[in-house]
Amino acid sequence: MSGTSATADRATWVGELDRLAPLRELRVGPGFHAARLLVTVGGTPQGQIAVPLRNGRATVADLEAALTTLGPPEEVTPAPVATDPITVVIATRNRPESLARCLRAVLASDHPALSVIVVDNDPEDERTRDAVTATGSPRVRYVREPRRGASVGRNRGLAEARTEIVAFTDDDTEVDPAWASRLSGAFAADPELACVSGPVLAARLRSPEERAADVALAWNKGFTARRFSLAQPPDDSPIFPFAPGLFGIGANLAVRAVAARSAGGFDEAMGPGTPTHGGEDCEFLVRMILAGHVLGYAPGAYLWHHHRPDQDALRRQMEGYAVGLGSFLAKVALSPRGRSAALRRLPAALARLRYIAAREAGAGDAVPADADQARTRGLLTGPRAYLRSRRAVRRAGGAVPPLVGRDRPVVPGHHTATGTGRAHPADRDDPAVPV
DSSP, X not given: OOOOOTTTTSOEEXXXXXXXXXXXXXXXXXXXXXXXXXXXXXXXXXXXXXXXXXXXXXXXXXXXXXXXGGOOGXXXXXXXXXXXXEEEEEEESSOHHHHHHHHHHHHTOOOTTEEEEEEXXXXXXXXXXXXXXXXXXXXXEEEEESSOSHHHHHXXXXXXXXXXXXXXXXXXXXXXXXXXXXXXXXXXXXXXXXXXXXXXXXXXXXXXXXXHHHHHHOOOOOSSOEEEBTTBOOTTOTTTTSOTTTTXXXXXXXXXXXXXXXXXXXXXXXXXXXXXXXXXXXXXXXXXXXXXXXXXXXXXXXXXXXXXXXXXXXXXXXHHHHHHHHHHHHHHHHSHHHHHHHHTTHHHHHHHHHHXXXXXXXXXXXXXXXXXXXXXXXXHHHHHHHHHHHHHHHHTTOOOOOSSOTTOOOSTTOOOOOSSSSOOGGGSOOTTSOO
């Protein structure tokens, strides 16, 4: 398989370097002008470094110079690991080659009690089933789901799982061999955690579009362990808890099954395979926070994501995420209690949108020329897309959990009666509220 990049405009080789191993000259294939290396200490990530390549080579001196930016390896605390049983859910549709690569990585895990559920959403043929069969592994179970949508697939996998911990990843990822053990370890080390996410790193940075996606999407949230709750709001997020992307993304997410089911699972009106295209993971994590749960970020539980390699795919992805963000904002607006809390954060939210726009604009020449217009179009399309999708899902009997449910905590400073056994009127999404 081949950090932020100072090499965004050059073909970049991606790899790993463990500081406990002897340092050797780096030699890679032709065509690369730089290398981005995930630096680990005994397998625990410390950070990423960018190293220039000359004729596909970086000397030991080059590597040593780059490593000085990270500090001594003795400061790195080993990521906790555990062997508590874990189920990995992969929702997929019509991407058997990508799925096969993902399954190879998951099955290479060092976790001794790992099982896999592949949910095949509304397939056109039997290629996904064939990819599962080809693994020859009794640990992988194939489930056919007639309804389309990533949220539907994740909910089906959550319902089928029989372990206390359930992890989710996508078919375009490759997980690290210690990924599942470290997710289990994060839960074991902190019994209060209901969800855990981890870094999503670029697997390839060869094409301009892959490099642009890596900067514009900013899926890697760093290598510092974090904890999020209403009781302890983070100092660096003025829009908390309505912070898209702060808590991680659905491609690298694990939950305590009981907590996720009690919150209603994923909103099936949101996400890939629906008119909203995205937003489902952000909405789920914000809803978990609003329900009073504690979320964690475990930098040791990392995986690699294969970004879109061409212009058309990148354009669709970026516009799709804008639609998903607009859908998420619509759901917040439809929730009286959520809307009330969010309005007080409006100035900070607008500043955040400006920051996202600037980040995308600085992601390189491969960013579509109409990215600003596409983002605006997506944000405006999102509310209508969500309302249309929500109606369809409800008619089909699917899951559309309210942002703030019955007898659940709300953002500090808001009063709510509890213990009555009945939902406060403001706990229900109000379809009459305009967006």
